Amino acid sequence: MAAILSILPFGIIIAIILIIIVNIIRLFFIQYRSYHCLKTIPGPDFHNPWIGNLKLFIDIICKPNYRPSQGFFSLLKDLSDEYGSKLGLCRVWFGPFIPIVVVTDANIAQKILNSEHHLDKATPYRLVRFVIFDGILTCNTEKWRQQKRELQPHLKLKALHSYLPNTKHYLTILNEKIDQCIKDNDGKFMDAKPVVSTFVLDVLGGNISVYILMNNHIIFSFFSKANFFSTEFNSLSAGFKEPKFIERFERMTDLSYVNLLKPWTYFFRYEWLNSLLLFMTKNMDNLKSLFLILRFQRSVREIINNRLEKLRKNKDEKTSMMLDTMIESRMNPNSMKVLNIKEIETHMNFFIIGGHDTTTTSLSWTLYLLGHHQQIQEQLRDEIDQYLDELEANDESITLLNMKRLKYLECCILEALRLYPSAPIVGRRGRSPIKLDNGIILPTHVNYLIIIAKILKDPKYFHEPNRFYPERFLLNNDETKNWFTHSAYFPFSAGIRMCLGREYAMMQSRMLFINLIGNYSIKSLDNYGELNPTMNVLHVPAHFPIQFEHRTNCKIRKFMI
Numbered sequence: 001m002a003a004i005l006s007i008l009p010f011g012i013i014i015a016i017i018l019i020i021i022v023n024i025i026r027l028f029f030i031q032y033r034s035y036h037c038l039k040t041i042p043g044p045d046f047h048n049p050w051i052g053n054l055k056l057f058i059d060i061i062c063k064p065n066y067r068p069s070q071g072f073f074s075l076l077k078d079l080s081d082e083y084g085s086k087l088g089l090c091r092v093w094f095g096p097f098i099p100i101v102v103v104t105d106a107n108i109a110q111k112i113l114n115s116e117h118h119l120d121k122a123t124p125y126r127l128v129r130f131v132i133f134d135g136i137l138t139c140n141t142e143k144w145r146q147q148k149r150e151l152q153p154h155l156k157l158k159a160l161h162s163y164l165p166n167t168k169h170y171l172t173i174l175n176e177k178i179d180q181c182i183k184d185n186d187g188k189f190m191d192a193k194p195v196v197s198t199f200v201l202d203v204l205g206g207n208i209s210v211y212i213l214m215n216n217h218i219i220f221s222f223f224s225k226a227n228f229f230s231t232e233f234n235s236l237s238a239g240f241k242e243p244k245f246i247e248r249f250e251r252m253t254d255l256s257y258v259n260l261l262k263p264w265t266y267f268f269r270y271e272w273l274n275s276l277l278l279f280m281t282k283n284m285d286n287l288k289s290l291f292l293i294l295r296f297q298r299s300v301r302e303i304i305n306n307r308l309e310k311l312r313k314n315k316d317e318k319t320s321m322m323l324d325t326m327i328e329s330r331m332n333p334n335s336m337k338v339l340n341i342k343e344i345e346t347h348m349n350f351f352i353i354g355g356h357d358t359t360t361t362s363l364s365w366t367l368y369l370l371g372h373h374q375q376i377q378e379q380l381r382d383e384i385d386q387y388l389d390e391l392e393a394n395d396e397s398i399t400l401l402n403m404k405r406l407k408y409l410e411c412c413i414l415e416a417l418r419l420y421p422s423a424p425i426v427g428r429r430g431r432s433p434i435k436l437d438n439g440i441i442l443p444t445h446v447n448y449l450i451i452i453a454k455i456l457k458d459p460k461y462f463h464e465p466n467r468f469y470p471e472r473f474l475l476n477n478d479e480t481k482n483w484f485t486h487s488a489y490f491p492f493s494a495g496i497r498m499c500l501g502r503e504y505a506m507m508q509s510r511m512l513f514i515n516l517i518g519n520y521s522i523k524s525l526d527n528y529g530e531l532n533p534t535m536n537v538l539h540v541p542a543h544f545p546i547q548f549e550h551r552t553n554c555k556i557r558k559f560m561i
């Protein structure tokens, strides 16, 4: 016994060394195999697979005053322009461990997105985990199935119905603010983005947790309780002032791209520590951003805990809203799955951040385009007026179902998303090889970055791809059939891991534009085409000056009550 004990430490050391050696050999083997397969795909030259094209990326990130994520994405776009036009894909060896295949062909994209073995997210998604944790957007397949089951009910049609009164409530406040601006400043706003962004944020906060709507006043909303960073919430009441954490999130996700260049970050999973190191080394202001995010996360936790306490004391206060439903799973002994505080927090974080940025981007660009295309705005106005007349004649109110009658409105929103997709790139990682129609085999463990933004403007599928032309969705000709058959229009991604919030986003967009176009005529005050959209993790929202003018005889207001 004593002899065994004396050699035990030695045995453990040998075992650890063996595990390391086996893993290195395994990695080497995977690397070699991937290298061999990917050699056939066009892409920039490199001399060995351990370093690959890393230098290309380092050059970008080391450029002074350059935004890392912007550089990263424009490099991918440039590479696909240079090498990807023939096959619709190119490879870049993002050494030492990440071969990346950049996809710009609709058919290949669909093949990957619809494959059961390609549900894992690409490695770069890990970089934003320190902000939104290992939530539904970034987690791997096994965890994702569970998270989807938990989140899906809150984004289904039944839940969306219950979100309508809250959305109407915030639209009324939005109108009051715009009316005030018409009185004080001729209806001119220097920047349209905060107008949209604060509305989206308040509605999201309300939809998570509004539970009493009394005399048309919301008594409890996630944000009004949050008091995030002493910024007044609701943000609409604060006069279109965006809370600080929104801007900080943008800056931090941007900077986190620098982590992509540190191979150890792929193994070392404590994202927050990686981030702390990164932000500390950059500058104090970035460090402040990090602490702001941590405070945001702490506030979210506090709200959940307080609400839990309250519901424990009085179960009858429970509503059907997202936060309460999740909390209830903790108190109900018959629950299929008991969510812990961390899991609820992860869902809340994702809902706020994921739901806010994407929708704000899409709405701000739609507004921008409508403000520059008066004829299209006119046509939309006619459709909305006719819809409101019908509602009035039939004594109906605005509902999810009847809003879908507004076909031209839907076309405008979809066309704006085609030109400026909120999520311009999606990424996947393969658990098995995939064989393309042209015989090329893409090996396991490859990261795919699918440039949706480029596919949505592919002239093969979209005639005059840079034109804002909502009617293209109504046509029934060869062009439409072509992109429909090839599923070339997918701004919400595709396959079973596509956007869960699509209907939610469409509802919010429809409501906003029925209200804005119904109430005002809108003019974008900059020169069309001068606004240069930057591609980031998300497309950057449109910042542009805008002017609202009252319409005469508008009927919309009585439908917002």
Ligand code: HEM
Pocket: 136, 137, 144, 148, 151, 155, 351, 354, 355, 356, 358, 359, 362, 417, 421, 422, 423, 425, 426, 427, 491, 492, 493, 496, 497, 498, 499, 500, 501, 502, 504, 505
């Ligand atoms: C115009 C607005 C939006 C656009 C264009 C959009 C687009 C997308 C895209 C492209 C993805 C796939 C990302 C990937 O595969 O990496 C995605 C995922 C997702 N989106 Fe959205 N989104 C929008 C709004 C929203 C909103 C408002 C919510 C919820 C409040 C939401 C919830 C989700 C969820 C839960 C996922 C993850 C789905 C999964 O992995 O199963 N989205 N979205």
